[in-house]
Structure formats: structure tokens, C-alpha cells
Amino acid sequence: MVLVAAVARNGVIGDGPRIPWRLPGEQQQFKELTTGHVLLMGRTTYESIGRPLPGRTTVVLTRDPDWTAGEHADVVHVVHHVEEALALAGRLHAEGAGDLVVAGGAQVYRGLAPYADRQVVTEVPLEPAGDVHYPPIDPDEWVETSREHFEHWDRVSYDRR
Numbered sequence: 781m782v783l784v785a786a787v788a789r790n791g792v793i794g795d796g797p798r799i800p801w802r803l804p805g806e807q808q809q810f811k812e813l814t815t816g817h818v819l820l821m822g823r824t825t826y827e828s829i830g831r832p833l834p835g836r837t838t839v840v841l842t843r844d845p846d847w848t849a850g851e852h853a854d855v856v857h858v859v860h861h862v863e864e865a866l867a868l869a870g871r872l873h874a875e876g877a878g879d880l881v882v883a884g885g886a887q888v889y890r891g892l893a894p895y896a897d898r899q900v901v902t903e904v905p906l907e908p909a910g911d912v913h914y915p916p917i918d919p920d921e922w923v924e925t926s927r928e929h930f931e932h933w934d935r936v937s938y939d940r941r
């Protein structure tokens with residue numbers, strides 16, 4: 781299981797419900813990293829995107845027992861705690877839906893990080909204002925295993941030690 785995030789130099793990943801930057805090609809790289817897999821996201825992040833992303837199986841984590849994805853309810857899975865998310869991801873994987881990719885936001889990264897094998901971080905070279913931060917990557921637990929340079933960012937992988 782992998783956490784995938786775009787993180788600014790100051791640790792910011794969001795401002796309110798939105799991501800406070802737009803970099804050319806970033807959405808395309810997110811698509812390449814996640815297509816064919818199971819995307820787990822918090823209810824806030826899902827509502828900020830507003831729809832399931834094509835080519836991926838979407839799972840939304842919420843504590844609200846009545847929450848649904850409205851017109852997309854037939855294709856969006858809803859889970860109510862982390863263990864349920866992990867169990868569903870296991871079933872979906874067995875059915876061929878791909879690996880579990882944790883797509884944020886901060887609450888969901890924090891809740892799933894203890895179960896993750898890898899973090900793939902797009903290092904965004906900006907210092908935007910924002911009130912949502914990526915959880916710190918503890919060097920005692922995680923080691924940088926690859927770094928790729930792109931025009932507008934570095935993509936860094938961390939594996940669990």
C-alpha cells in the first residue's frame with residue numbers, strides 16, 4: 781500500500797478544501813501513478829474533487845453513516861473506519877482492482893501511514909499559504925529509495941525501513 785501526495789516545501793498540501801497551486805503536468809503524473817488502482821480518500825478530498833476519477837476504483841472514508849456519493853453512489857465505495865477500508869481494499873485487490881493508493885488528505889494520510897509500505901511524494905518547489913499539512917516523514921521509520929527530477933518538481937519515494 782502506498783501513500784501518494786504532492787507536498788510543498790513548507791509541508792502544505794491544502795488550503796481549506798483546495799490544493800493551493802496548479803503545476804502543468806502534475807495531474808497527468810497523478811493519473812499515471814494511480815490509474816488501474818484503488819484510490820482511498822477522505823470525504824473532504826472526495827468532495828473537493830467532486831466525482832470519481834476515471835480508470836480508478838474510488839473508496840471514500842467518512843464517519844457519517846448516511847453519506848453517499850449522490851449521483852455517483854453506484855461506483856463509489858464508502859467505508860467508515862480504517863479497518864473497513866483495508867478489508868475492502870484486500871477484497872478489491874483479489875478481484876483484480878489493483879493496489880491500494882492512499883490519495884489524502886491529511887487526516888487520511890495520518891490514519892493510513894502506519895499500514896503503508898511506501899510513500900511517493902511530489903516535492904512542489906513552492907511555499908504557499910495553507911492550513912493542511914502532510915504528516916512528517918520520520919527518518920527512523922522511512923528511507924528515501926528513489927528521486928526522479930522533473931521540470932517542475934522532484935518525485936521521491938520512501939520505503940519503510
Ligand SMILES: NC(=O)c1ccc[n+]([C@@H]2O[C@H](COP(=O)([O-])OP(=O)(O)OC[C@H]3O[C@@H](n4cnc5c(N)ncnc54)[C@H](OP(=O)(O)O)[C@@H]3O)[C@@H](O)[C@H]2O)c1
Binds near residue numbers: 842883
Ligand atoms: N497535495 C495533495 O497531494 C493532496 C491530496 C489530497 C488532498 N489534499 C488536500 O487536503 C485537504 C483535505 O485534507 P483533510 O485532512 O482536511 O481531509 P481528508 O483527509 O480529505 O478528509 C477528512 C474526512 O475523512 C473522514 N475520515 C478521516 N479519517 C477517518 C477515519 N479514521 N475514519 C472515518 N472517517 C475518516 C472524515 O469524514 P467525515 O467528516 O465525513 O466523517 C473526515 O472529516 C484539502 O485541502 C485537499 O485539497 C491534498
